[in-house]
Amino acid sequence: MSKAPAKPAPRRTAYLVLGMHRSGTSAMTQLLALAGANLPANVMPGDEHNAKGYFEPWKIAIFNDERLRAAGSAWDDPFAYPFRPLPEDQENAWLDRASDLFDEEFGRLAWPLMKDPRATVLLPFWRALLDRRCVDLRCVIPVRHPLAVAGSLARRDGFPPEKSVLVWSAYMLAAEAYTRDLPRAFVGYDALLADWRTEVARIEAAHGAPLPKMTQAAAKKVDGFLTPDLRHNADEAGLSALGWAGEIAEAVHGWCVAAARDEGPDRSALDQAAAALAARQAEFGMLVSPATRDLAKARVELSEAQARLEVAARFEAELRAELARLEDGWRTAEHVLEQVEAELDEALATP
Template sequence: MTTGNASKTAGPGAPGAGRSAYLVLGMHRSGTSAVTQVLALAGATLPQNVMPGDTHNAKGYFEPWKIAMFNNQRLRAGGSAWDDVFAFPHRPLDAPAERGWLDRALALFEDEYGGVRHPLLKDPRVTVLLPFWRAVLDGVGVGARCVIPVRHPLAVAGSLGRRDGFAPEKSVLVWSAYMLAAEAYTRDLPRAFVGYDGLLGDWRAEVSRIEAAHGAPLPRMTEAAAEAIDGFLTPDLRHNDAGRGLKALGWAGEIAGQVLAWFEAAAADQAPDPDGLAAPARALAERQREVGVLVSPTTRDLDAARTELLEARQRLEFLEADVDALRRDAAAAGARLDALLAQD
């Protein structure tokens, strides 16, 4: 279910504490979309502007694309990016700059969720920016209940390799950074660790664990919601197997293996000591001291370049659509002219 301090029912997000957001935290491609849709069908409220599905996730991402774009910008402002292996720990900006980002985030949150009682926020980038987003939630008077999917890092690496072309070593390190952040930043919040395979195998048991960890039922777990969840959680959601072992990935695999062991224990209700993640966190921090000054700025700049390329492609698609429309209009006008001339 949770670690010992995770099942508290007092404090932010506890029953009776007013509005509470459901935060789905963890790494990209690790089951966050599936968990989010389960929570949405059970009554939590998705944002106004949801990212649509694509060939990599046909059933949808269920995340606010405007907030995702904002988070990319905020990560780059801190010298990082969503795929930075050293995105943990969080990098706060100086107070005046951070205030400006907070004001923008507050406005975004209000635009996406308004005054709903249980906002549902799923953007994996929130995980490594959680100290920032907790300040946003505090600013709007909203508590937090966290759900953290646990999926084998090699399954995540397989998905990222196909989608983004990442080497497995990079993928498992980014996964480790996100998972370390998810644990470190939620120790004082109601939280549940949910095995991805367990969710697909017996989602009702996992929902019961989530409710027990939060000390509160999901907002609207009706029979109709259960039927909808049955229809959504189909075997095709299991896209990638873990494949070969982490040991083949050297020191990156060793760090990921230690993180995985802790989270698998947490998802199995074994209540591991949070200090059990100290060793992999230190190992990652040591690598950051050695090469972080080279890795993080390069990752940030590549992310900025990808964003500019994507925006240029989108502008080109809009222009091509305008040209096609003009061609159709010209063809129609020509046909009308030919018809008039034929009458003469």
């Protein structure tokens, strides 16, 4: 008797928040989570640079860093776009690892919500994986002024503005190019903070579906979360002072702003910006990309060495504490023994 054919896995829908680091992706992710999308099991906590939290799956972020380095790039490589595929056998091995990670983070959750900026420039890879897992996609792409992003990266990473606006351009070009056939919404970061309800309506219209659970209770939580203090850097008008890097960023930013206003901008401006970036990559990308890869690897090794030193320091402190405890015990025992000996001598001396 022949077996019945296996039933195909039921399709799910995942929300992807795409775009550059420091561009408002964390705020957008929190909004979607409050509206019913499912955060991963292991999220990156907040720190002094983002007190309200990053909401990134830190294990997937580490994986994405490794995958970028495997192709000779890094998250802060201005030439991380376009995507660099690996040989088929190697890519399949990476896809298997990513599949296991996705299951570990999201299991069978109905509305997976993934935010890791690195996934933007790796989106062809993640689209292949999620299609294999029968997961449909809805994308949200926050748009923040590249100089505001540059200001944040200068404080956090010490990047010069030319580098930051180029990396921002690469990420936004990738976000646009790799989502053209998907339900997607470009959302102005300032507009989100000013009137998030209007932006949610735009997202739902672009996706052709409501958010999973935008209740009145969820809306109150969003009101409490999207506060003016999230706008750390004012927009600036100085892109023209950054030479050809600023020209590329200005063209990309102009298109993205128009898209966030539903103006249907002409894509030729993006094509020209992408061509200009490709021309610069042809000129000196072979110097920049390996350097960013090697520096990223050095950062990881330094972080791991610091972690080992911290563990060793804690171990040393514990050993010293244990030694002090043993010494105290020994001194107490020695004192007791001296008392016993004195009492014994006194007893023996008594006729």
